[in-house]
Amino acid sequence: MAEHDPHDQDEDRRLNLKEAARVQGPVEAEVIKNFLESEGISCFFKGLMLQSIYPFSADGLGEIKIFVPEKDLELAKKLLENKEFGPASD
Numbered sequence: 001m002a003e004h005d006p007h008d009q010d011e012d013r014r015l016n017l018k019e020a021a022r023v024q025g026p027v028e029a030e031v032i033k034n035f036l037e038s039e040g041i042s043c044f045f046k047g048l049m050l051q052s053i054y055p056f057s058a059d060g061l062g063e064i065k066i067f068v069p070e071k072d073l074e075l076a077k078k079l080l081e082n083k084e085f086g087p088a089s090d
Contacts, residue, residue, distance in 0.1 A: 017044060017067040020076040029064040032080065039079055041072040 020036075020043070023029050029045055036043045046065040068076045 015044075016070040018070045018073045019065050020068045020073060021066045021080055023064050023066065024062055026064065029066060032066055035083065036066075036068065036076055036079065039075075041068050041076050041079075043068050043076070 021032060023032065033043050033045070044067045046067065047063050
C-alpha cells in the first residue's frame with residue numbers, strides 16, 4: 001500500500017490503525033510490507049520522510065513504524081515474530 005502521512009490523524013481513526021512493528025530503515029520496512037501484503041494484510045508506514053531527506057539512522061531518528069488495521073494486528077505480530085524480522089512492538 002501507499003506510504004502513510006504521519007500528520008493525518010483523522011485517517012488513522014477512520015482505518016483504526018495499530019502499530020505492528022518498528023524498524024530502522026526503508027529496506028526492512030518494504031520487506032515487511034511485502035510479506036504482510038502477501039498474507040492479505042494492508043500496512044502503512046510512518047516516519048519514512050526523514051530518511052528520504054537524510055539517509056541515516058541515529059537514536060531512532062530513522063525509525064519507521066509499520067501500522068496495520070486493528071482487525072489484523074494480532075495476526076501481523078504473530079507472522080512477524082515467526083519470520084524473525086525482529087520483535088513486534090507493543
